Amino acid sequence: MVNDHVSARQLLAQELRRLRLRTGLSGRELGRRASISQSKVSRIEAGTALPTVFEVEQWGRVLGAPVETVRSLAIITGNAHLEAHSWAAALSGGRHLQHVIGDWEAAASIVRTYQPSVVPGLVQTAEYARRVFSLFTPGYEDDALAAAVAGRVERQLALYEAGRKFEFLITEAALRWRPGPPHVLLAQLDRLLSISTLDNIDLGLIPLDGEALATYSHGFVIYEGEDESVATVEMIHGPLTLDSEDQVEIYRQRWALLREMAVHGDEARCLLDDLIGRLRRHAARDGGTA
Structure with a gap:
């Protein structure tokens, strides 16, 4: 063995x-x-x-x-x-990590994603995703980087499947974080505006000036299935999978607190519009293109 x-x-x-x-x-x-x-x-x-x-x-x-x-x-x-699984180890098998995550998503009726530092992968534009992957340590080889981006984009088809529900909680800090020129982030924020109108998507944004009910901690995803639920936690060395009911319940409780801190619907879209306007003005002052 x-x-x-x-x-x-x-x-x-x-x-x-x-x-x-x-x-x-x-x-x-x-x-x-x-x-x-x-x-x-x-x-x-x-x-x-x-x-x-x-x-x-x-x-x-x-x-x-x-x-x-x-x-x-x-x-x-x-x-x-x-x-301790490193991201490199996660890529060493025959299937890319993005496909493994896709399996979890396919088995869930509701996917709840919380991200304090970056726009969640399931709603990233291809260019935003490429720049995020390029910051990983250890880094990706060119072929692996292309496969990672393709896998992430392929997963996004699930957003349009009937009977599936996706809920996102994203901090304002994550929306301001910029992994490239202003136009990359602008395209990403426009993408969030677009998907926020889908009936099966609940987009919650956590403003920086709101009253805190919980600490931001680390990003996590809860996959709620008919038979069982799984939570994955994003650590620096790689993803951790939690599938005991007691462990998943801890993350459900944290999710509930974070959701209370968030704005939704038109309020969320107003926050996005405000961030887009600020970014355009910043780019104009610096002589960049938006």
Whole structure:
């Protein structure tokens, strides 16, 4: 079970899937017997969800695995939870990170995204996204950068799917942050104005001069699905996935406080219009083009 070129998460996914296939049990039946939703069984085997040690032990017992095998799987699970994934590691597999995120979005009926420092990826223009990716450390090679931008733009098709709801909370500081010339940010703010009119999108903007009910902390996304919910947290070293109900509930509570701080609808569009006007005047004073 040792492979220096495979992360603990990937190794765990491979071994759990191999163990199930060896017994001939379907993912649905395994999930029923182990009290794990079928969708989570699929995501565990794909490596996009990380099971708890208890779930792995249940998995092994249901499939009649030897005690030594279950113990070994539990150790790998512990290593996977401790493993610090860098963005480079996230790109080292066969699928780009953007496609993994797309899987989470596809399984959710409601996606709630909070961003304190940058416009969320799901509503970024291609040029804004390219400049954001170019700031990552370690940096992207040209081909990887192009793939990252393409993957991000492809994900945005979900915004127009019937029956899907997307909620965004973005701080004013994130709207003012500029990863390039003024025209890049202007195009991005125009994009936000446009998507704010879609019926399935709730755009909340948190003004700098509003009364705080919570600290900004770090960005996070809550994927609310029919069977279960998942939260992802953006850290410097890479994304962390939280799928226990207790952990997700903590982020729901923070979301509720942040949402109270936000303006929505016409108020949000007025804030965007004000920021666009300021940026145009700033660009004109500096002799730039907007």
